[in-house]
Structures are given as structure tokens and as C-alpha cells.
Amino acid sequence: MGAQDGPTLITSVQRALRLLEAVSAHENGAPAKQLARETELPLGTAYHLLRTLVHDGYVRKLGDGGFVLGDRLNSLHAAGNAQTLLSRVRPALAALRDELAGAVYLTLYEEGEIRVAEIVDGPRTPRVDLWVGFEDAGHATALGKSVLRELDEEGRREYLSRHHLADLTPRTITSLPELLRRIESPPLAPAVTDLEEYALGTVCVAVPVYRGDTLGSVGVSLPAERRTQLQEVRDRLVPLAIRVTRNLSLTI
Structure with a gap:
């Protein structure tokens, strides 16, 4: 199982980074369907990763359903x-x-x-x-x-x-x-x-x-x-x- 976990984890990280890049391209936010289409991810996978990113503060969900970059990512940018x-x-x-x-x-x-x-x-x-x-x-x-x-x-x-x-x-x-x-x-x-x-x-x-x-x-x-x-x-x-x-x- 350990050998399978590595590639799976790397793939998840890569997908999450692609989603963050897509979110950053939309200053006013973009819905999950659009982000899934732009990143060529299955809608279910995009939803799951976005929920995780929102939970951890890297992405923020707007009232209209769109997603924008969260405060935690901005803090990382400032720290960088x-x-x-x-x-x-x-x-x-x-x-x-x-x-x-x-x-x-x-x-x-x-x-x-x-x-x-x-x-x-x-x-x-x-x-x-x-x-x-x-x-x-x-x-x-x-x-x-x-x-x-x-x-x-x-x-x-x-x-x-x-x-x-x-x-x-x-x-x-x-x-x-x-x-x-x-x-x-x-x-x-x-x-x-x-x-x-x-x-x-x-x-x-x-x-x-x-x-x-x-x-x-x-x-x-x-x-x-x-x-x-x-x-x-x-x-x-x-x-x-x-x-x-x-x-x-x-x-x-």
C-alpha cells in the first residue's frame, strides 16, 4: 500500500496546484465547473479538492459560489x-x-x-x-x-x-x-x-x-x-x- 500511496499523493498535490493556478487567474472568482473544465479535472475531483483548499484557508468560497484565493495563500506570498x-x-x-x-x-x-x-x-x-x-x-x-x-x-x-x-x-x-x-x-x-x-x-x-x-x-x-x-x-x-x-x- 505504501508504494501506491506515493504516486497517489503526488497526483493529488499536482491537481491541487493546478486548481490554485486556475483560481488565481480569476480575480472575481470562478465556479467549480469552470475550474474543473480549465484544469481538465473530473467535476467530483475538483469539488473535493476545492473543499479541502477552502477548509485549509488556501481558497475562499464566495456567496455566489465562485472561488478566490484565500488569506492563507496571501500570507504565504507575503512570507515568501x-x-x-x-x-x-x-x-x-x-x-x-x-x-x-x-x-x-x-x-x-x-x-x-x-x-x-x-x-x-x-x-x-x-x-x-x-x-x-x-x-x-x-x-x-x-x-x-x-x-x-x-x-x-x-x-x-x-x-x-x-x-x-x-x-x-x-x-x-x-x-x-x-x-x-x-x-x-x-x-x-x-x-x-x-x-x-x-x-x-x-x-x-x-x-x-x-x-x-x-x-x-x-x-x-x-x-x-x-x-x-x-x-x-x-x-x-x-x-x-x-x-x-x-x-x-x-x-x-
Whole structure:
């Protein structure tokens, strides 16, 4: 039975993809009979596959019986575009990783949260153990503080009103006035640092980037004993951020 299931499954996938292509050709929707005719599928098979696609959100059935592409497929398209943009900046991030011997991170501020979009590390440049999600640690990471620094005062306070300043290490800044003071006047501006505030034994420096109107940050983490090199890292990050912003903002 296993040998028969493979070809049958492949055929079903091929038919479903043909139906999706046919649906996408009709902006205002098309009925099942028309889609079956265009894809040269038996009407019963077309109905069955369309019901499955509707159930999974890839296709949506209109009130008049026509079928159009569903929100889930649109989400996949958006995700594909985002991956294409990220692929444009990975080589630059990887080159910086190799040059500075440190893991490189890219974050984006989306839907009110600071989220990791990409990490470029390696056997000799391991990433920081993200034991607390960035959504809950924006105040303790250079990447998060870089985003907060770029927000206007209202946006910054709105974010901080929704996020507790958790005490992650003995060095974490948990005083809101002190955090705001350090964000507004960092010694390595426009870079912001994390001096073992997220994880003991690790320091990080980050600068802002943009994807169109979406704010983000790019940063490098290093062992704490390399703290004296943060100025050098900052000087390499600033021009890199300009290239990353340019590539992330290109129209696909």
C-alpha cells in the first residue's frame, strides 16, 4: 500500500496546484465547473479538492459560489517576499560575522513587538542562548534598545508600558528613568550596547536599520572579555546598516 500511496499523493498535490493556478487567474472568482473544465479535472475531483483548499484557508468560497484565493495563500506570498528580502542581506551579515568573529542578528519591529528576523552564526561564533524571548527582553538587549531609541517618545513609552522590565541578570536595567536616560544618550551613538544585561558573559552592540517604514536593528554579540572591541564593532556596523536598509527596502 505504501508504494501506491506515493504516486497517489503526488497526483493529488499536482491537481491541487493546478486548481490554485486556475483560481488565481480569476480575480472575481470562478465556479467549480469552470475550474474543473480549465484544469481538465473530473467535476467530483475538483469539488473535493476545492473543499479541502477552502477548509485549509488556501481558497475562499464566495456567496455566489465562485472561488478566490484565500488569506492563507496571501500570507504565504507575503512570507515568501520577506524571505527574498532576507536572502539579499544574509551575505553581508555572514561577511560581518566572519570579520568580527561574532554572531550577527537582525530584528524587526512588527505589530508592536521586537522580533528576531535572522541570526547568522557558526561553530566558532555561536549565538546567544535566547532563553528569554525578545518580546520580553527589549529593555535588556542592544537590539531591542536600538529599536526603542529610534521610536518617538510616544511610541517608546507605549511599548514600555506593555512590557515589564524583567531582571534577567544582575546587570539588567530595571529602572525606567535610567533605561530612558541610557537609550537617549548612549556613549557609542548611534549604536546601543548590552553589557551582560541579557546574559552574563555576553556583550552586544546594535544599530538601527529599516525595511521601508518598518524599524529594526542589526547587532553583533561577543564574549564579555572582548568588551574593549565594541567601538570597532560599532564602526563596522554603521556602514553595514546602510547597506542592509537599502537591500531590505528594495521592491520585489
